[in-house]
Amino acid sequence: MKMLRAALLAVALAGAALPALAVQPDEVLADPALEARARAISANLRCMVCQNQSIDDSNAELARDLRVLVRERLLAGDTDEQVYAFVVARYGEFVLLKPAFSARNAMLWATPVVILLAGGVFLMFRRRRAQSPARALTADEEARLRELLRDG
Numbered sequence: 429m430k431m432l433r434a435a436l437l438a439v440a441l442a443g444a445a446l447p448a449l450a451v452q453p454d455e456v457l458a459d460p461a462l463e464a465r466a467r468a469i470s471a472n473l474r475c476m477v478c479q480n481q482s483i484d485d486s487n488a489e490l491a492r493d494l495r496v497l498v499r500e501r502l503l504a505g506d507t508d509e510q511v512y513a514f515v516v517a518r519y520g521e522f523v524l525l526k527p528a529f530s531a532r533n534a535m536l537w538a539t540p541v542v543i544l545l546a547g548g549v550f551l552m553f554r555r556r557r558a559q560s561p562a563r564a565l566t567a568d569e570e571a572r573l574r575e576l577l578r579d580g
Contacts, residue, residue, distance in 0.1 A: 450483075450484060450485050450486055450487050450491065451467070451470075451484060451495060452492070455492070455495055455496060455499065457499055457502070457503070462499075462502050462503070465502055465508060466495070466498050466499050466502055467484060468508075469498050469502075469508055469511055469512065470482060470483045470484035470494075470495050470498055471484045471485075471525075472512075472524065472525050472526060473494060473498070473515060473523055473524065473525065474522065474523050474524065474525050475488055475490065475491040475494075476490055476491075476494075476519065476522075476523065477489075477490050477491065478491070482525060483495050483498075494515070494523075497515070498511055498515070501514055512524070521533075
């Protein structure tokens with residue numbers, strides 16, 4: 429039983445450490461403060477290959493290139509905001525795992541809600557029209573109906 433627990437603990441610890449394996453030792457900056465900033469920025473940038481992973485977690489070559497680029501920008505003296513702006517200018521807003529709120533992405537999020545509301549309004553008016561009482565025939569329509577029934 430102890431062996432099983434030890435094996436499960438080893439597997440769990442190895443699995444928890446997997447994301448940390450993406451950043452290679454040759455990428456790590458000597459300055460711990462700059463490295464912490466680089467890791468924080470990398471955690472918020474999307475891997476363009478994996479798309480649901482941050483570049484900090486991805487082993488893709490493009491993710492490595494982006495991690496190196498982030499570190500180069502930090503070494504050049506850029507602020508975090510300048511690094512984000514540089515990467516977004518180069519790759520577009522899609523590179524951000526959590527894009528900034530803007531009119532463009534607000535429309536994206538609002539579209540399903542607008543479609544659902546429009547569908548609800550359509551169904552409501554359709555139901556009202558179906559439930560409305562039938563109007564009476566005019567005298568000309570009644571005469572035409574009698575004529576058609578007589579001929580048929």
